[in-house]
Amino acid sequence: MSPLDFDRVVDRRGTDSNKWHKFPADVLPLWVADMDFPSPPAVVRALRERVEHGFFGYLSERNDLPEVVAERLAKRYGWRVSPEAVVTLPGVIAGFNQALRALTAPGEGLLIQTPVYPPILRAYGNHGLRRDEHALTGDGDGRYGVDLAAFAASIRDTTRAFLLCNPHNPVGRLFGRAELEGMAQACLRRNLWIIADEIHCDLLLDGRTHTPIASLAPEIEQRTITLMAPSKTFNLPGLKCAVGVIPNATLRERFVAAAADLVPKINVLGYTAAVTAYREGDAWLEALLAYLKDNRDFLVRQVRATLPGVTIAPPEATYLAWLDCRGSAAAGRDPYTFFLERAKVALNDGVAFGPGGAGFVRLNFGCPRPLLTEALERMRTALG
Secondary structure: OOHHHHHOOOOOOOOOOHHHHOOOOOOEEOOOOOOOOOOOHHHHHHHHHHHHHOOOOOOOOOOHHHHHHHHHHHHHHOOOOOHHHEEEEOOHHHHHHHHHHHHOOOOOEEEEEEOOOHHHHOHHHHHOOEEEEEEOEEOOOOOEEOOHHHHHHOOOOOEEEEEEEOOOOOOOOOOOHHHHHHHHHHHHHOOOEEEEEOOOOOOEOOOOOOOOHHHHOHHHHOOEEEEEOOOOOOOOHHHOOEEEEOOOHHHHHHHHHHHOOOOOOOOHHHHHHHHHHHHHOHHHHHHHHHHHHHHHHHHHHHHHHHOOOOEEOOOOEOOEEEEEOOOOHHHHOOHHHHHHHHHOEEOEEHHHHOOOOOOEEEEEOOOOHHHHHHHHHHHHHHHO
16 A cells, blocks of 8 residues: 555544544544554455355354464564463453453552553552552653663552553653663562553554563563554554463463453454454555654644644654643643644543643544644644
């Protein structure tokens, strides 16, 4: 697929899209992590063939998705795992909640890094845990990093697990090897489990390479549950299919047992889409990444040139940008409401991402350039 195909604007307002249904028709939605691009043609074709089959009974136990995932991990990251290490799941959020159910007890602590994706921020409350926080450190240019000494100091005697988000949502960082090793070693010293949400691992900009934290060393791998999915990469979130990669057989057994009929199985269409996307979608993905990089660069230029008082650090991964509006005309009120009411542009409110989020908004640039251009022009006009 040519990158030019991503310029095509598809009207989704008449569909059941939550992204386009939530706000009035005069609002441009650049909020939830749902791209405004059709999924890869190979996936659409495979789903059409599966639907025409006409039967949607229970899915049999199959090995093709675990095998495809294991091959992909070896090819893309040099991380070799057995297909038996791959567990299918209905989603990454379900996965990290299942992991917490397996590995923690009420009253214990869960370490997270703020600001962070809201389901991670509130996961502790689903299991009666205490939320232990490590604040990511922003530099003068808005780029965030990990203060490893502060990270280690955030671990308490009762902390049992660390829930990592890498690439990070919302700040767009792809943590480097030194940061990952430092965090992992701190967790090992205190016997923490590592639960790694790596759902955005394929959405890397500027030719970067993702390092699964579990791949750093065998002793780290043995204490880590890695969660991945094709949903963000290939725009398939509504089909509910993800995987957990758990090489430690004992840990894997604990994880699977924690489902206890509470976590639903993946559906047959989600499975079909996932296998096809991983087998046949990489050419489409490369074109997508080129387009997202151009969108990211355009966004950064326009924010810096036309949105006075708004700052942005170029995201290293994901299609989500973290805009600091604290120095702008939107600072007198929360910027989410300011841009929604004044610009008719729906973004994500930074407050929803926890400590460090006030005064920020998250913008989804995974959309055709004409939509992004119009949204930024509306925001420029609103700021006067």
